[in-house]
Amino acid sequence: MKMKEETLRDIRRQIKRVKAAGGFYYEKLIGIEPDDIKTREDFEKLPFSEKADLRDAYPLGLSAVPEDEIVRIHSSSGTTGTPVIVPYTKKDVEDWAELFKRCYEIAGVTPRDRIHITPGYGLWTAGIGFQLGAEKLGAMTIPMGPGNTDKQLRFMQDMKSTVLCATSSYALLLAEEIEKRGIKDKIYLKKGIIGSERWGEKMRSRIADELGVELYDIYGLTEVYGPGIAINCEYNTGMHYFDDYLYFEIVDPKTGKVLPDGELGELVITTLKKEGAPLIRYRTHDLTRIVPDDVLCPCGRKYPRIDVILGRTDDMVKVKGVNIFPGQIDEILKAIPSASSEYQVFIDHENGRDRMTVFVETDIDEDKKKDFERELKEEFKSKINVGIVPKAVAIGDLPRSEKKSTRIFDYRY
Ligand code: ZN
Numbered sequence: 001m002k003m004k005e006e007t008l009r010d011i012r013r014q015i016k017r018v019k020a021a022g023g024f025y026y027e028k029l030i031g032i033e034p035d036d037i038k039t040r041e042d043f044e045k046l047p048f049s050e051k052a053d054l055r056d057a058y059p060l061g062l063s064a065v066p067e068d069e070i071v072r073i074h075s076s077s078g079t080t081g082t083p084v085i086v087p088y089t090k091k092d093v094e095d096w097a098e099l100f101k102r103c104y105e106i107a108g109v110t111p112r113d114r115i116h117i118t119p120g121y122g123l124w125t126a127g128i129g130f131q132l133g134a135e136k137l138g139a140m141t142i143p144m145g146p147g148n149t150d151k152q153l154r155f156m157q158d159m160k161s162t163v164l165c166a167t168s169s170y171a172l173l174l175a176e177e178i179e180k181r182g183i184k185d186k187i188y189l190k191k192g193i194i195g196s197e198r199w200g201e202k203m204r205s206r207i208a209d210e211l212g213v214e215l216y217d218i219y220g221l222t223e224v225y226g227p228g229i230a231i232n233c234e235y236n237t238g239m240h241y242f243d244d245y246l247y248f249e250i251v252d253p254k255t256g257k258v259l260p261d262g263e264l265g266e267l268v269i270t271t272l273k274k275e276g277a278p279l280i281r282y283r284t285h286d287l288t289r290i291v292p293d294d295v296l297c298p299c300g301r302k303y304p305r306i307d308v309i310l311g312r313t314d315d316m317v318k319v320k321g322v323n324i325f326p327g328q329i330d331e332i333l334k335a336i337p338s339a340s341s342e343y344q345v346f347i348d349h350e351n352g353r354d355r356m357t358v359f360v361e362t363d364i365d366e367d368k369k370k371d372f373e374r375e376l377k378e379e380f381k382s383k384i385n386v387g388i389v390p391k392a393v394a395i396g397d398l399p400r401s402e403k404k405s406t407r408i409f410d411y412r413y
Helices: 005-020 024-028 051-056 090-106 126-137 149-158 168-181 201-211 326-334 366-384
Strands: 070-076 084-089 114-117 140-143 163-166 191-195 214-221 226-232 239-241 246-251 265-271 282-288 317-319 322-324 339-350 353-362 389-394 408-410
Touching: 005 024, 005 265, 024 051, 051 084, 070 090, 084 090, 090 126, 090 226, 114 126, 114 149, 126 140, 126 226, 149 168, 163 168, 168 191, 168 201, 191 201, 201 214, 214 239, 317 339, 326 339, 326 366, 353 366, 366 389
Parallel strands: 114 140, 114 163, 163 191, 191 214, 339 408, 353 389
Antiparallel strands: 070 084, 214 226, 226 239, 246 265, 265 282, 317 322, 339 353
């Protein structure tokens, strides 16, 4: 994608601001002057920033404004050690509300809707972001927060909630409860806005069917405002994101090289307007791709698109020069009717070259296994251009694991 002149101008202004603030970016950008950034190539020479850098800035080292301009902080839930603290100015909060309002609009939510918000409110950005955007839009919110299913369902019926905001697992839980209690005809939901995480097509269709709603994937992360920076429209051609506030790049997670539109890699985000804690080339570790813009989305919106999040870069393996993610393997298997969703991958060396052996559970007859393996091999070749050694095994033969990443075993090191 071409870099717009106003994007470059915003980036120069951001660099000027973070350099003047001292602190976090001061050392990272030593020797770089804002006016050095005249082209996309100049920009792509700037160093990346990582979550670890942000952690090192704890507690308020990320702040790029005087303290009296900070109106709140949020914090990303550090599963290990020090959390990341993100300071927001008044304008940051307003900008976030604006972005989130756009997300609602893209999902077709109107001021006449009643928005039932189940993500948590507090230090992290989930619930409060859904709230901000809804208020900016002018819709009625029902700020439930998580838990207490009885109360959720009661309010959902009595308040006639039309939009459900939830994680995929909580949406599924509510859908199952509604089904179990036989109260579907008392539920008024039309749309579900689901925090973008990797969730299978099977789960998606169960939620959509049982709740009788259209589903929208919303994306975001605390370091960059929070949820509400990208969402799919009704045509489901990827998630639209807001290039007047954010610059997105996709890079090779191993080499950091910027990849052309359409190729899968790690999403890297630069904030263009953020005051409290601007980010320059922040590595999200989320895997996606930029949807090439030679064909505009049928909705007519000019906002560019990224694909849904396919997984995390930490789960990626490189085989025969090709980056492979668990999410891609799921998709290949989904396309083969006789394959179950259970698989294991072993990667090792054979005569100094990578060998990838893929075990897939199937319930087909013994005499059809060779055909099944041939199909498996062809699908991997055509979809991700990697030759594999296919192995059909019986249902129940492979150990069960919650985490997708533990299905790939790399014995090359
Ligand atoms: Zn669209």
